[in-house]
Amino acid sequence: MSIDISETLAVERGSEPAPPVVRPRMSGRKWLREMGWRHLIGIAVVIFAAFPLVYVLSASLNPTGTLTGSNALFRSLSLENYVALFTDPNRPYAAWFANTMVIGLVTSVATVFLGALAAYAFSRLRFTGRRVGLLSLILVQMFPQLLAVVAIYLLLRGIGDVFPVLGLDSQIGIILVYLGGALGVNTYLMYGFFNTIPTSIDEAAKIDGAGHARIFFTIILRLVAPILAVVGLLSFIATTSEFVIASTLLSSNEKLTLAVGLFRLVSNETNTNYPVFAAGAVLAAIPVMALFLWLQKYIVGGLTAGAVK
Amino acid sequence: MTTTVPKDSKATRKRGIDAAPQSMKVLAVKILLLAIVDAVAVFAMTLLFFRGDWLVLGLVAVVTLLVNIVYLSPGLLPGKYLTPGLIFLAVFQVFVVVYSLYIAFTNYGDGHNSTKDDAISAIVLQNTQRVEGSPAYRVQVVEGPGGLGLLATSPEGEVLVGTQQQPLQPADPASVTLEGDRAVAVAGWTSLAQQDVLQRQQEVAALQVPLSDDLSDGFLRTTDARNAFVFQSVFVYDETAGTMTDTTTGTVYSDLGNGQFETADGDVLGTGWQIVVGPENFLYPLENPRFGGALFGVALWTFAFAILSVGLSFFLGLFLALTLNDPRMRSRKVYRVLAILPYAFPSFLSALVWLGLLNTEFGFINEVLFGSANIPWLTDPWLAKLSVVLVNVWLGFPYMFLVCMGALQSIPEEVTEAATVDGANAWQTFSGIKLPLLLVSTAPLLISSFAFNFNNFNTTYMLTRGGPRMEGVTENVGHTDLLITLVYKTAFEGGNRDYGLAAALSIIIFIIVAVVSAISFRQTRALEDLH
Numbered sequence: 001m002s003i004d005i006s007e008t009l010a011v012e013r014g015s016e017p018a019p020p021v022v023r024p025r026m027s028g029r030k031w032l033r034e035m036g037w038r039h040l041i042g043i044a045v046v047i048f049a050a051f052p053l054v055y056v057l058s059a060s061l062n063p064t065g066t067l068t069g070s071n072a073l074f075r076s077l078s079l080e081n082y083v084a085l086f087t088d089p090n091r092p093y094a095a096w097f098a099n100t101m102v103i104g105l106v107t108s109v110a111t112v113f114l115g116a117l118a119a120y121a122f123s124r125l126r127f128t129g130r131r132v133g134l135l136s137l138i139l140v141q142m143f144p145q146l147l148a149v150v151a152i153y154l155l156l157r158g159i160g161d162v163f164p165v166l167g168l169d170s171q172i173g174i175i176l177v178y179l180g181g182a183l184g185v186n187t188y189l190m191y192g193f194f195n196t197i198p199t200s201i202d203e204a205a206k207i208d209g210a211g212h213a214r215i216f217f218t219i220i221l222r223l224v225a226p227i228l229a230v231v232g233l234l235s236f237i238a239t240t241s242e243f244v245i246a247s248t249l250l251s252s253n254e255k256l257t258l259a260v261g262l263f264r265l266v267s268n269e270t271n272t273n274y275p276v277f278a279a280g281a282v283l284a285a286i287p288v289m290a291l292f293l294w295l296q297k298y299i300v301g302g303l304t305a306g307a308v309k
Numbered sequence: 310m311t312t313t314v315p316k317d318s319k320a321t322r323k324r325g326i327d328a329a330p331q332s333m334k335v336l337a338v339k340i341l342l343l344a345i346v347d348a349v350a351v352f353a354m355t356l357l358f359f360r361g362d363w364l365v366l367g368l369v370a371v372v373t374l375l376v377n378i379v380y381l382s383p384g385l386l387p388g389k390y391l392t393p394g395l396i397f398l399a400v401f402q403v404f405v406v407v408y409s410l411y412i413a414f415t416n417y418g419d420g421h422n423s424t425k426d427d428a429i430s431a432i433v434l435q436n437t438q439r440v441e442g443s444p445a446y447r448v449q450v451v452e453g454p455g456g457l458g459l460l461a462t463s464p465e466g467e468v469l470v471g472t473q474q475q476p477l478q479p480a481d482p483a484s485v486t487l488e489g490d491r492a493v494a495v496a497g498w499t500s501l502a503q504q505d506v507l508q509r510q511q512e513v514a515a516l517q518v519p520l521s522d523d524l525s526d527g528f529l530r531t532t533d534a535r536n537a538f539v540f541q542s543v544f545v546y547d548e549t550a551g552t553m554t555d556t557t558t559g560t561v562y563s564d565l566g567n568g569q570f571e572t573a574d575g576d577v578l579g580t581g582w583q584i585v586v587g588p589e590n591f592l593y594p595l596e597n598p599r600f601g602g603a604l605f606g607v608a609l610w611t612f613a614f615a616i617l618s619v620g621l622s623f624f625l626g627l628f629l630a631l632t633l634n635d636p637r638m639r640s641r642k643v644y645r646v647l648a649i650l651p652y653a654f655p656s657f658l659s660a661l662v663w664l665g666l667l668n669t670e671f672g673f674i675n676e677v678l679f680g681s682a683n684i685p686w687l688t689d690p691w692l693a694k695l696s697v698v699l700v701n702v703w704l705g706f707p708y709m710f711l712v713c714m715g716a717l718q719s720i721p722e723e724v725t726e727a728a729t730v731d732g733a734n735a736w737q738t739f740s741g742i743k744l745p746l747l748l749v750s751t752a753p754l755l756i757s758s759f760a761f762n763f764n765n766f767n768t769t770y771m772l773t774r775g776g777p778r779m780e781g782v783t784e785n786v787g788h789t790d791l792l793i794t795l796v797y798k799t800a801f802e803g804g805n806r807d808y809g810l811a812a813a814l815s816i817i818i819f820i821i822v823a824v825v826s827a828i829s830f831r832q833t834r835a836l837e838d839l840h
Contacts, residue, residue: 038635071677113489121386121391148402176397183397241768267661277661281661
């Protein structure tokens with residue numbers, strides 16, 4: 001997944017124009033002509049959009065354990081597949097989930113920190129190479145890391161010969177690789193937000209005798225908290241759904257992330273493994289979707305400013 | 310990046326910041342962090358020293374020194390804030406690109422994985438045979454810091470110890486424990502009990518301990534962990550001539566500069582080594598017209614896929630935004646929330662969900678919607694293309710829907726009112742005024758969406774793995790392959806991994822992305838100027 005950004009963090013746009021206060025009721029026929037087709041399209045789209053998700057939910061609750069059986073939607077319900085998910089050592093779902101969380105959290109926290117440091121430098125300090133630096137960051141973010149996946153794999157294989165903890169099949173190794181993308185994608189977004197914090201705040205603190213580190217850590221970081229949250233969230237989502245690099249670097253079953261583990265599970269023998277996969281997918285999706293729907297208005301507002309899924 | 314302090318009024322201000330008293334706590338944290346970094350670096354350098362990786366050692370040393378200078382000297386403020394991120398950026402984003410370029414000019418891949426010396430010892434080691442009538446050594450499997458080894462008692466009663474890397478050497482008789490006439494333990498090594506040996510059977514069976522520094526003297530190998538025999542390689546390497554001779558047939562293989570041992574009639578030994586081959590990987594598609602044609606098809610499809618995905622999701626999204634955003638519709642919020650569900654669903658799961666729905670034999674679409682038909686949604690070349698685009702539109706239209714809704718709302722009412730006053734009908738207002746305004750405001754998003762879909766690995770790979778496979782092409786190229794999935798498949802799938810060719814392909818993607826970005830950057834500038 002790639003996240004593209006623009007300079008400003010969009011605040012929620014005024015959602016809809018206020019409805020007219022008094023609305024004369026339409027006649028049935030007029031309603032059909034002007035509104036009815038809109039509802040038909042609405043219903044068709046909702047089916048297209050939501051059906052696959054309903055299907056997964058139904059498949060996850062189906063006790064027959066095959067894809068064929070899942071076609072009878074919600075005919076019989078059981079939690080068998082969810083139990084199977086956590087009891088079969090051949091598919092260590094709990095470990096995959098934990099790995100994904102650890103890799104996602106560490107990467108996003110570190111990304112936020114590295115990005116904020118760099119954004120502070122670009123926003124507040126004046127130095128030779130500043131403009132070039134900013135431009136190169138825009139340039140770098142046009143080339144996603146996955147294009148160099150072959151080189152990344154060989155580089156980590158080489159590193160692993162010397163330091164096995166940082167090499168292939170290591171979670172520290174993959175986090176380090178993800179951090180290579182920390183500056184490219186997020187600094188510009190943060191830079192724009194840092195610029196909206198008036199420099200007079202820094203000046204005042206400086207007069208009061210605060211050093212640069214104190215200004216950064218205790219004053220600026222608090223003021224830019226919203227953008228830190230946004231970048232953290234975007235980075236977390238991007239990291240947890242990353243597949244290419246994770247699937248080349250991680251190999252042993254208990255070290256996989258959800259994306260790689262579930263892919264390997266369902267792409268082999270789709271028919272027999274699908275219901276268990278469906279259970280795993282539902283569990284993985286619930287927190288994400290809950291978060292999304294909860295933050296919906298902010299995300300929807302921010303979208304027009306340019307986050308791409 | 311240069312970090313010199315400019316000599317203007319700001320310089321004075323900066324000195325002012327640094328001169329501010331640093332609290333002891335901050336200083337302590339700083340020194341602690343630096344100490345950790347230095348400790349790790351010194352540890353790394355020690356390991357590198359023993360391996361003799363001088364180049365990497367030098368780099369680590371220089372970087373560590375720079376980090377210390379940046380954080381210990383009073384100035385260099387930008388450096389203090391930029392260094393951590395820049396190090397990661399330099400290694401895992403910039404260096405890997407340069408490294409890709411290098412790999413693209415080598416024959417790196419299966420059979421060409423390492424150096425010539427490694428290849429020679431691998432060929433020698435992999436082709437050993439028991440020397441007829443060689444005497445039995447009584448052995449004990451031991452483990453030391455260098456891995457598994459053998460403690461061997463020669464037929465003459467001499468006790469020797471060695472590992473795969475370290476040839477047999479006489480053991481100090483004083484430190485050896487004998488059991489009968491067989492040495493069973495020696496100081497500095499742990500003897501493996503019988504059940505440990507059983508557990509690590511494969512490792513033990515693969516263990517070959519050289520008799521001396523000269524590999525042609527032979528090796529000790531054991532099958533039962535009690536008796537070992539002398540094995541000698543079928544292949545003998547002649548250092549002066551640089552040739553490898555198969556002693557059973559007498560065939561002489563020599564290095565003809567292709568990174569492998571080969572005979573004049575084209576017989577090649579499987580294990581070769583890595584060399585720079587020049588532009589060979591880039592010329593490969595031209596020299597192999599079938600692969601070249603397939604690659605051209607893949608490149609075309611990559612563009613088609615990206616354009617179709619963006620175009621179709623945009624128009625579906627726009628259509629929905631126009632249809633469902635009528636303020637008279639009371640339930641429009643419900644429709645909206647339900648329609649953007651695919652966007653909220655984790656994207657790495659979406660393709661896998663559709664994998665089940667589209668399954669030929671058991672999938673819901675064939676079984677229920679088409680009455681048990683066996684429509685090959687994912688295995689027919691054209692249907693697979695259709696399916697991949699369909700799934701990608703499913704993933705992408707909610708985003709476009711939201712974007713278009715936002716953009717439409719930001720068009721001022723007065724504009725449309727003015728058009729109505731001038732006598733334009735609804736369609737004219739839309740096509741002549743709203744659509745152009747909408748395109749201007751969404752153009753950057755459409756471009757970045759195109760760039761994303763151009764390398765949209767997940768949807769394609771998870772759904773079809775790039776398949777169905779193209780016929781008549783030896784390489785594993787499929788009808789729905791994108792350039793990026795082809796890179797992945799060339800490098801990591803199948804029996805013959807070819808990193809060199811894969812890296813060359815990824816360089817081609819780099820160039821395409823760069824060109825497209827440059828053009829679109831100019832175009833958006835033109836659009837901005839227009840505004």
